[in-house]
Amino acid sequence: MASLFETKLAETAAAVQVRLDQLLPMVDGPEAQVVAAMRLACLAGGKRLRPFLVAESSALFQVPRERALTVGAAVEMLHSYSLVHDDLPAMDDSDLRRGQPTLHKTYDEATAILAGDGLLTEAFQVLASPESHPDPAIRIELTAALARAAGAAGMVGGQMIDVAADRGALRLDLPGITRLQALKTGALMGFSVMAGAILGCAGKPERTALEDYAADLGLAFQIRDDLLDCEGTASELGKPVGQDKTLQKATFVSLLGAEEARKKAALLVDSAVARLDIFAEKADLLRQAALFVLERRL
Amino acid sequence: MASLFETKLAETAAAVQVRLDQLLPMVDGPEAQVVAAMRLACLAGGKRLRPFLVAESSALFQVPRERALTVGAAVEMLHSYSLVHDDLPAMDDSDLRRGQPTLHKTYDEATAILAGDGLLTEAFQVLASPESHPDPAIRIELTAALARAAGAAGMVGGQMIDVAADRGALRLDLPGITRLQALKTGALMGFSVMAGAILGCAGKPERTALEDYAADLGLAFQIRDDLLDCEGTASELGKPVGQDKTLQKATFVSLLGAEEARKKAALLVDSAVARLDIFAEKADLLRQAALFVLERRL
Numbered sequence: 297m298a299s300l301f302e303t304k305l306a307e308t309a310a311a312v313q314v315r316l317d318q319l320l321p322m323v324d325g326p327e328a329q330v331v332a333a334m335r336l337a338c339l340a341g342g343k344r345l346r347p348f349l350v351a352e353s354s355a356l357f358q359v360p361r362e363r364a365l366t367v368g369a370a371v372e373m374l375h376s377y378s379l380v381h382d383d384l385p386a387m388d389d390s391d392l393r394r395g396q397p398t399l400h401k402t403y404d405e406a407t408a409i410l411a412g413d414g415l416l417t418e419a420f421q422v423l424a425s426p427e428s429h430p431d432p433a434i435r436i437e438l439t440a441a442l443a444r445a446a447g448a449a450g451m452v453g454g455q456m457i458d459v460a461a462d463r464g465a466l467r468l469d470l471p472g473i474t475r476l477q478a479l480k481t482g483a484l485m486g487f488s489v490m491a492g493a494i495l496g497c498a499g500k501p502e503r504t505a506l507e508d509y510a511a512d513l514g515l516a517f518q519i520r521d522d523l524l525d526c527e528g529t530a531s532e533l534g535k536p537v538g539q540d541k542t543l544q545k546a547t548f549v550s551l552l553g554a555e556e557a558r559k560k561a562a563l564l565v566d567s568a569v570a571r572l573d574i575f576a577e578k579a580d581l582l583r584q585a586a587l588f589v590l591e592r593r594l
Numbered sequence: 595m596a597s598l599f600e601t602k603l604a605e606t607a608a609a610v611q612v613r614l615d616q617l618l619p620m621v622d623g624p625e626a627q628v629v630a631a632m633r634l635a636c637l638a639g640g641k642r643l644r645p646f647l648v649a650e651s652s653a654l655f656q657v658p659r660e661r662a663l664t665v666g667a668a669v670e671m672l673h674s675y676s677l678v679h680d681d682l683p684a685m686d687d688s689d690l691r692r693g694q695p696t697l698h699k700t701y702d703e704a705t706a707i708l709a710g711d712g713l714l715t716e717a718f719q720v721l722a723s724p725e726s727h728p729d730p731a732i733r734i735e736l737t738a739a740l741a742r743a744a745g746a747a748g749m750v751g752g753q754m755i756d757v758a759a760d761r762g763a764l765r766l767d768l769p770g771i772t773r774l775q776a777l778k779t780g781a782l783m784g785f786s787v788m789a790g791a792i793l794g795c796a797g798k799p800e801r802t803a804l805e806d807y808a809a810d811l812g813l814a815f816q817i818r819d820d821l822l823d824c825e826g827t828a829s830e831l832g833k834p835v836g837q838d839k840t841l842q843k844a845t846f847v848s849l850l851g852a853e854e855a856r857k858k859a860a861l862l863v864d865s866a867v868a869r870l871d872i873f874a875e876k877a878d879l880l881r882q883a884a885l886f887v888l889e890r891r892l
Binding site for chain 1: 627711722745754
């Protein structure tokens with residue numbers, strides 16, 4: 297039987313799917329292909345963990361669910377853009393994602409680049425619309441925070457470091473990997489968790505607690521990702537495995553060993569859970585999200 | 595002797611250069627390369643026509659110049675991102691831009707893709723910051739308008755059509771070309787002109803006049819571009835010429851002939867100038883910008 301957490305995660309995923317479908321309607325005209333590609337990139341599934349984080353951090357502050365789902369959809373557009381561009385031949389050159397051909401395989405590189413650009417842009421358009429929040433001051437706070445998470449001091453910077461490391465232009469040590477992942481993965485998870493605090497006009501102690509939770513969670517998530525790359529199977533993950541080792545890439549697992557990496561992830565998840573004490577039982581689903589990150593098989 | 599227009603255009607270009615330099619500081623750390631590439635892409639020159647349009651439409655409404663320059667810098671970041679991605683091998687595959695190697699030639703494709711992503715993101719961050727305007731409602735209006743101009747219903751959609759036309763997947767007629775250019779080039783010019791109206795809380799008649807001016811100007815600009823491709827020299831333009839003909843690409847010139855295209859551009863500029871009647875002599879520099887578009891050699 298599914299746990300409450302699994303039920304809620306699936307519910308949010310379904311609701312975000314509906315919202316994404318509404319926010320990205322098909323168009324007629326010769327530009328239809330890029331819109332179809334944008335839809336494929338973000339409607340083709342995924343755990344929707346980031347929108348779940350938006351929804352549950354929003355629930356802490358009684359934010360109306362429709363607003364949280366709108367912001368969650370924007371986060372998912374941004375996440376999808378980053379996957380599409382990361383998969384390109386000039387970057388990670390991946391043919392498979394979630395068990396399906398990557399976007400540049402289904403279409404072509406030009407369409408994939410443009411679809412990524414379109415999703416990045418659309419994420420900001422969604423946040424700027426009154427559907428995310430009626431107060432312009434809240435909307436601009438969301439927009440500025442997302443731009444910070446996505447830019448050169450966040451995802452773009454993290455991916456630049458990752459590309460350099462993949463090419464052997466850079467040997468990363470543990471602090472280096474930790475910073476890379478904080479930028480590449482942690483920044484958007486951080487935004488997802490903080491979005492509820494912004495939408496809910498949370499006070500300083502609540503914001504600090506959520507920031508610390510997100511930092512622990514993001515790092516645990518990435519360590520788990522590295523573990524899955526060496527332990528998981530391609531059919532479980534829907535993408536090739538063992539790539540880190542083949543590339544002789546520095547990861548948490550290569551630097552710490554699998555055993556230590558597992559321990560570190562578990563400690564981070566304990567820490568993440570404890571950060572939420574201030575919210576008492578209201579934050580139970582966020583706590584379970586942290587446990588899920590530790591145990592996930594994909 | 596330089597005209598008042600030329601002097602003002604050069605002044606704005608210099609001021610935007612300073613603003614861009616401030617808004618994109620170099621960073622230390624292993625992600626420095628993407629920031630250096632972002633800086634190169636938007637600090638390497640150009641006419642800065644779009645920031646000039648922002649500055650002059652802002653001047654109509656007594657908007658403080660610093661705000662206009664900040665928004666102008668955001669527009670230039672967005673424009674630079676579009677050039678970097680359009681030049682990529684998977685798109686137009688251009689080696690030369692403004693007489694210099696394109697960004698993926700100077701660095702590599704991965705860095706160019708990321709630098710474009712970073713500039714697109716940074717443009718939104720700049721608009722969302724209080725330096726563009728102290729009122730969040732104005733900032734969000736700017737952000738939403740820029741996202742509209744940049745997304746699938748604007749530049750991304752226009753570039754998708756252009757790519758399909760380049761590949762011969764699409765034969766464009768005159769309405770088709772006109773729509774392509776309205777999306778690909780016109781939308782950002784339109785935003786640049788409207789930015790002053792947004793920053794200055796302009797009334798409806800002023801907004802309509804500026805919208806109509808921008809539509810005429812954008813189309814005239816693109817017709818001139820097509821004419822330059824068949825008339826200009828590579829050393830004047832800093833990029834290869836004659837490419838449209840080699841590609842057997844439908845352009846205003848191929849569809850109308852050079853003579854008719856020139857006439858059409860001249861009529862559009864007359865129309866653009868007349869749209870500004872409502873502003874009397876206050877709009878003289880915007881009128882001269884339209885004449886400049888008609889006569890420019892690059």
